[in-house]
Amino acid sequence: MATIYDQADRNTRLTWVYITGFLVFVIGIGYVFASALDSDAILYFAVILSVFMSFGSYWWSDKIVLAMSRAKPVTRENARELYNIVENLSITAGLPVPKIYIIEDASPNAFATGRDPQHAVVCVTTGILERLEKVELEGVLAHELSHVGNRDILLSTVIVVLVGFVALLADWFRFSTFFGGGRRRGSGDGEAGVILMIIALILSILAPIGAMLIQLAISRKREFLADADGALLTRYPEGLARALEKISADPRPLSEANSATAHLFIVNPFRGNKVSKLFSTHPPVEDRIAALRGMDIK
Numbered sequence: 001m002a003t004i005y006d007q008a009d010r011n012t013r014l015t016w017v018y019i020t021g022f023l024v025f026v027i028g029i030g031y032v033f034a035s036a037l038d039s040d041a042i043l044y045f046a047v048i049l050s051v052f053m054s055f056g057s058y059w060w061s062d063k064i065v066l067a068m069s070r071a072k073p074v075t076r077e078n079a080r081e082l083y084n085i086v087e088n089l090s091i092t093a094g095l096p097v098p099k100i101y102i103i104e105d106a107s108p109n110a111f112a113t114g115r116d117p118q119h120a121v122v123c124v125t126t127g128i129l130e131r132l133e134k135v136e137l138e139g140v141l142a143h144e145l146s147h148v149g150n151r152d153i154l155l156s157t158v159i160v161v162l163v164g165f166v167a168l169l170a171d172w173f174r175f176s177t178f179f180g181g182g183r184r185r186g187s188g189d190g191e192a193g194v195i196l197m198i199i200a201l202i203l204s205i206l207a208p209i210g211a212m213l214i215q216l217a218i219s220r221k222r223e224f225l226a227d228a229d230g231a232l233l234t235r236y237p238e239g240l241a242r243a244l245e246k247i248s249a250d251p252r253p254l255s256e257a258n259s260a261t262a263h264l265f266i267v268n269p270f271r272g273n274k275v276s277k278l279f280s281t282h283p284p285v286e287d288r289i290a291a292l293r294g295m296d297i298k
Contacts, residue, residue: 018218019159025214026162029207033173036200061153062113062121065264069256071101071123082129082137086122089142093149093233098122107254108132108247111264112144113153120148125254132243139240140247143230143266150229152222156263159215166211170204177201219263220283227288231295241292248285 034040076083083100090097098112098120108128114120122144132140147153177197231237247267254269262269263281 018214018221019155022159022162022211022214022218025207025210026166029166029203030169032196032200032203033169036197037173037176058115058154061115062119065111065113065261066101066121066123068258068261069103069123071103071256074100074102081134082124085134085138086141086145089138089145089233093142093145095145095149096120098145098148100124102126102129103254103256105254105256106130107252107269108250109254109257109265109267109269110140110144111261111266112147113264114148115153116151117148120153122148127250127252128247131246131250135234135236135239136243136246138234139230139236140243140266142233143226143240146226146229146233147222150222150225152226155222156219159218163208163211163215167208170208173200173204177204216281219281223283224288224291227292228295231292232297235297237292237295237297241289244285244289244292 074082079100079102082102086100087097095117098114098117099122101121101123103123103125105125106127108125108131110122110124110128112120112122122141124140128137128140177200227240230240234240244267254265257265257269267285268280268282
């Protein structure tokens, strides 16, 4: 039987395989587009714009997400049990105690955000505080603190940059091709140039979809890793497994969630939304629960 350490190591390795493949994918797409247009300008423009947009989202993402979710800060004085659990888990994990926020919503859920452990935020709904037992809440909070400790916010920002980079490349290439914004090799290189242009056009349509699928695959792996690390932190995988069962079984959608923030939550906040596994930001809850209950902590 695989131990929790085996599960965490396996998920970490797979994540870096995905990231390496993603980088190769992005570089390859950029090379084909630049070759088809015989211009490097498309690469420079896309890189600068993607970095500029992602720089702002990296530094201020926590404030933006908290404002969008209408979350309110709490302290030890007005949420003593919650604060104590987060503080104890943070000490165990060797992390600074993050800021704690609460969303007034009956739907049970939680998320973490912040660019690094020193600027981290853990946010829970009032519904999760009402529905979960202490060991279950500890499992959820340990999962979120694992996201913080694993630098998942930074990782997701890097992936967003790469996905945005591919989308911008594809958009600019199609615009340059159809509106004469670039010098096309196809006009002077004969049949080879025409074939290259056709390949580039097909890639401009398929590449953003492929980039998004890679992003979702990495996101799902990080959820599995946070589950494993969270269970390691509490030494009780069953607590998180039971919490996931209760959260996923609750029929109420999270009113403050939207498509931009849905990937942050521990469970998909859109209840009843039957999204294909291929296009989901979260692994199936059943698979996560099975993995947790199959772990052996030694």
